[in-house]
Amino acid sequence: MKQENKMVFSRRNFIRTSALASGGIIIGVNFLGACKETAAPPVDIAQLNFQDFNAFIKIAENGYVTIFSPNPEIGQGVKTSMPMIIAEELDVPWEHVSVEQAPLNNESFQRQVAGGSQSIRFGWDSLRQTGATAKLMLIQAAATRWGVEPNTCTASDGVITNGKGETLGYGDVVNDAAQLEVPENATLKETKDYKIIGKDATNVDIDDIITGKPLFGLDYVAEGMKYVSVLRPPAFGQTLKGFDDTEAKKVSGVTEVVQFGDKIAVLANNTWAAMKGKKALIPEWESDGKLESTEHHDQKLNALLNGGKLTIAREDGNVNKAFAEADQVVERTYESPFLPHNCMEPMNFYANVTADKVHLVGPIQTPAGTARQIADILERDEKDIHLEMTRMGGGFGRRLYGDFAREAARISDLTKKPVKVIFSREDDMAAGTYRPAIKYRIKASLKDGKVTGYHLKEASVNSNMYGLIPNFFPAGAIANYKVETGNYQSNITTGAWRAPYTNFLAFAEQSFFDELAEILEVDAVQLRLDLLDNVDEGADERIQYSASRMKETIKLAADKGNWGKSDANTYQGFAAYYSHNTHVAEVAEVTLENGLPKVKKVTVAVDCGIVVNPTGAKNQVEGGVIDGIGHAMYGDLLFNDGQPKATNFDAYRLIRMDETPIVETHFVENNLSPTGLGEPGLPPAGGALANAIKLATGQRLLKQPFAKDLGKISKDFKS
Amino acid sequence: MGNYSLKVNGKTVDVVADDDTPLLWVLRDELNLAGTKFGCGIGQCGACTVHVDGEATRSCLLPAAAMEGKEITTIEGLATDDKLHPVQEAWKEVDVPQCGYCQAGQIMTASAFLSKNPAPTNDDIRQAMNGNICRCAAYNRIEKAVAIASKNL
Numbered sequence: 019m020k021q022e023n024k025m026v027f028s029r030r031n032f033i034r035t036s037a038l039a040s041g042g043i044i045i046g047v048n049f050l051g052a053c054k055e056t057a058a059p060p061v062d063i064a065q066l067n068f069q070d071f072n073a074f075i076k077i078a079e080n081g082y083v084t085i086f087s088p089n090p091e092i093g094q095g096v097k098t099s100m101p102m103i104i105a106e107e108l109d110v111p112w113e114h115v116s117v118e119q120a121p122l123n124n125e126s127f128q129r130q131v132a133g134g135s136q137s138i139r140f141g142w143d144s145l146r147q148t149g150a151t152a153k154l155m156l157i158q159a160a161a162t163r164w165g166v167e168p169n170t171c172t173a174s175d176g177v178i179t180n181g182k183g184e185t186l187g188y189g190d191v192v193n194d195a196a197q198l199e200v201p202e203n204a205t206l207k208e209t210k211d212y213k214i215i216g217k218d219a220t221n222v223d224i225d226d227i228i229t230g231k232p233l234f235g236l237d238y239v240a241e242g243m244k245y246v247s248v249l250r251p252p253a254f255g256q257t258l259k260g261f262d263d264t265e266a267k268k269v270s271g272v273t274e275v276v277q278f279g280d281k282i283a284v285l286a287n288n289t290w291a292a293m294k295g296k297k298a299l300i301p302e303w304e305s306d307g308k309l310e311s312t313e314h315h316d317q318k319l320n321a322l323l324n325g326g327k328l329t330i331a332r333e334d335g336n337v338n339k340a341f342a343e344a345d346q347v348v349e350r351t352y353e354s355p356f357l358p359h360n361c362m363e364p365m366n367f368y369a370n371v372t373a374d375k376v377h378l379v380g381p382i383q384t385p386a387g388t389a390r391q392i393a394d395i396l397e398r399d400e401k402d403i404h405l406e407m408t409r410m411g412g413g414f415g416r417r418l419y420g421d422f423a424r425e426a427a428r429i430s431d432l433t434k435k436p437v438k439v440i441f442s443r444e445d446d447m448a449a450g451t452y453r454p455a456i457k458y459r460i461k462a463s464l465k466d467g468k469v470t471g472y473h474l475k476e477a478s479v480n481s482n483m484y485g486l487i488p489n490f491f492p493a494g495a496i497a498n499y500k501v502e503t504g505n506y507q508s509n510i511t512t513g514a515w516r517a518p519y520t521n522f523l524a525f526a527e528q529s530f531f532d533e534l535a536e537i538l539e540v541d542a543v544q545l546r547l548d549l550l551d552n553v554d555e556g557a558d559e560r561i562q563y564s565a566s567r568m569k570e571t572i573k574l575a576a577d578k579g580n581w582g583k584s585d586a587n588t589y590q591g592f593a594a595y596y597s598h599n600t601h602v603a604e605v606a607e608v609t610l611e612n613g614l615p616k617v618k619k620v621t622v623a624v625d626c627g628i629v630v631n632p633t634g635a636k637n638q639v640e641g642g643v644i645d646g647i648g649h650a651m652y653g654d655l656l657f658n659d660g661q662p663k664a665t666n667f668d669a670y671r672l673i674r675m676d677e678t679p680i681v682e683t684h685f686v687e688n689n690l691s692p693t694g695l696g697e698p699g700l701p702p703a704g705g706a707l708a709n710a711i712k713l714a715t716g717q718r719l720l721k722q723p724f725a726k727d728l729g730k731i732s733k734d735f736k737s
Numbered sequence: 738m739g740n741y742s743l744k745v746n747g748k749t750v751d752v753v754a755d756d757d758t759p760l761l762w763v764l765r766d767e768l769n770l771a772g773t774k775f776g777c778g779i780g781q782c783g784a785c786t787v788h789v790d791g792e793a794t795r796s797c798l799l800p801a802a803a804m805e806g807k808e809i810t811t812i813e814g815l816a817t818d819d820k821l822h823p824v825q826e827a828w829k830e831v832d833v834p835q836c837g838y839c840q841a842g843q844i845m846t847a848s849a850f851l852s853k854n855p856a857p858t859n860d861d862i863r864q865a866m867n868g869n870i871c872r873c874a875a876y877n878r879i880e881k882a883v884a885i886a887s888k889n890l
Contacts, residue, residue: 091836095835221834223834227834228825228829229815229816233837234774237771270738288766362774362839362871363836409836411838411839412873413836414872634832640877641874642874644876645872666779668781674868675866675871676863
């Protein structure tokens with residue numbers, strides 16, 4: 019199966035073990051193989067520093083296991099699910115396992131990143147191998163003690179048993195196991211024997227979360243630390259000409275004001291004083307004249323769609339010929355605005371730059387890249403950078419960008435003090451790395467009841483769809499197919515936002531298919547199944563979605579969502595989308611309340627291979643669907659002269675409980691390698707909702723946020 | 738700079754802070770009670786919710802100096818004698834959190850609401866919780882957990 023991971027491991031190179039001075043064993047693993055030979059095995063966990071920290075598992079003499087979860091936790095659940103995979107193969111009771119966040123270690127862990135829904139997919143093989151290898155070493159140690167062959171012994175739930183029925187606990191033999199060579203021949207369990215994978219495991223940090231323990235970056239404090247509020251140019255395109263800090267310095271608690279680049283940092287003894295000090299600054303801004311507004315972006319994107327320079331991302335057959343020979347040609351344009359990420363925990367970071375080292379602590383999705391950037395700007399050796407990851411109050415892509423960490427490092431370097439930079443909500447929304455505004459124009463030809471040609475143009479701000487996205491469905495399903503992309507270069511910073519590009523592309527395409535189904539007078543689900551029948555699986559390696567898996571997922575959603583069987587007052591909409599290696603299909607149900615549509619329920623089918631932690635997996639899907647609906651309905655960041663028009667939740671609307679549907683999730687059951695869930699639930703949600711709204715109201719929504727057009731139906735509807 | 742005392746989680750504590758300092762920042766920066774979260778600073782998101790004399794209250798807008806003589810409860814003080822509040826228990830049972838950042842505020846809103854309305858309908862719950870944003874959108878589970886907690890009060 020092409021979905022299986024193609025990674026190749028040499029176990030000797032990617033697993034190391036060492037005895038702990040305090041008793042017990044530490045098992046180090048290189049996350050993706052190719053451990054650097056120069057990295058010396060650690061001796062005592064208390065003496066480990068970040069450079070030689072090379073550990074996933076610690077087994078103590080009492081048999082209890084600590085697993086250091088390598089990837090940053092942004093709420094996607096990997097701090098629970100990745101250790102579950104190790105514990106399964108190690109075969110210890112989950113109750114004997116505690117989980118800690120591993121710090122950044124460039125030497126040992128590759129891809130220590132949270133992004134792209136790839137943590138589980140990439141970790142699956144190495145995490146299982148690590149657990150299985152450790153288990154085998156414990157068995158070998160016990161067999162030696164008994165004077166029997168290892169293959170006459172078994173291990174389960176933390177206990178090794180020999181042929182005579184004698185037992186030893188893992189803790190009894192860890193010190194012996196630590197002296198053994200790492201074996202090459204550990205075998206993995208069969209999926210039918212899983213005891214932990216596939217069972218619900220509550221979030222490992224649940225007790226700390228519900229009792230308010232300081233887990234997040236914003237909660238981190240260090241001795242002598244200054245709280246810092248930063249004044250940044252209010253508009254993109256502005257620079258700092260000068261400033262008066264007389265009043266700011268008079269604010270009690272403010273200790274220092276320092277300029278760096280076009281920004282001004284106010285250092286204080288507490289957060290409130292820093293925020294007040296910032297407000298008391300009198301800055302003078304100037305601009306180079308490039309202060310952009312939403313109308314400007316609109317014109318530029320329209321110009322790109324109307325004959326601007328585009329680049330071909332994929333082309334099959336001849337779309338122009340298909341259009342010329344068609345019975346009917348359908349064309350629609352879909353529009354979306356900029357979106358801020360709005361993590362609930364505003365951006366923040368701690369830095370303490372000293373002659374010895376650079377100590378960084380905070381919430382970051384890309385610890386390794388950020389450490390490198392900071393080494394660069396401070397002109398320091400990367401070995402000096404010690405970065406600790408905290409739990410993150412949301413990421414959604416925003417914490418892929420380390421601008422806030424770089425600010426903290428620069429301010430600490432300039433002031434020679436430990437500092438913590440804290441964004442206010444206004445700072446967070448105004449100094450964003452936004453989802454860019456995007457427009458899609460899709461044109462299709464219909465002939466003899468079939469879709470014969472499909473031409474999609476993407477006009478975006480700053481960047482375009484990347485990687486394999488142009489090869490997602492319906493690539494491979496329509497003979498004449500073309501994707502072209504182009505972008506307008508803006509000074510507004512843009513970047514990845516949960517399910518980049520597909521978060522809006524899926525809405526456009528899934529809405530478009532619904533219109534094609536209407537015109538062709540075929541059922542919307544059937545149209546998709548018919549198109550998938552055209553795919554020659556495996557014929558094109560760029561096409562990574564599986565037509566058969568997608569069909570199965572679609573059928574499961576249609577079945578569980580009672581597609582086509584709703585009562586007279588319920589209107590259903592359908593969408594299906596593959597992204598981040600996961601297949602998802604959704605049935606949205608809408609009712610009318612005072613003439614306005616209200617989404618009541620979304621039934622979701624997901625094929626993500628083996629489901630490691632069902633409760634966590636469902637949580638991701640529920641959140642992704644509601645997030646997708648919330649932003650499709652309300653998300654809207656407009657610009658005026660380079661400045662975002664909304665900078666807090668009074669003016670920027672996020673979905674709230676009363677507006678949320680019940681989400682019911684069903685997984686396609688199979689034994690294929692697991693894939694990620696942080697993003698794939700989101701892309702189909704907007705399309706499924708729009709298709710249901712069309713049925714309910716007769717109105718075809720082509721623009722996000724929907725609230726704008728729904729507001730035209732009723733003045734009562736707040737847009 | 739004011740000098741006043743507050744009653745937080747049953748204990749009287751002395752505070753030295755500017756009179757306009759919101760309770761949120763006194764709790765977080767002066768009293769080391771970081772469980773109460775900063776989300777928006779304008780009372781729109783609910784992350785900073787605490788109980789003041791039993792009422793769910795946004796601490797980000799409330800000058801701490803005006804809180805003298807009031808009973809303030811934060812997420813750290815919701816459990817009594819190491820026994821979790823039924824709302825916290827329900828949060829655990831349902832496995833509510835994703836990132837977890839907003840959950841202290843959600844739990845404080847829910848616990849104050851249930852003390853006044855111990856037998857809510859689903860619509861009551863939706864209305865009561867509407868002031869608390871969860872950006873991860875774990876709303877289904879929050880709704881379910883509040884309903885479960887109402888049965889275990």
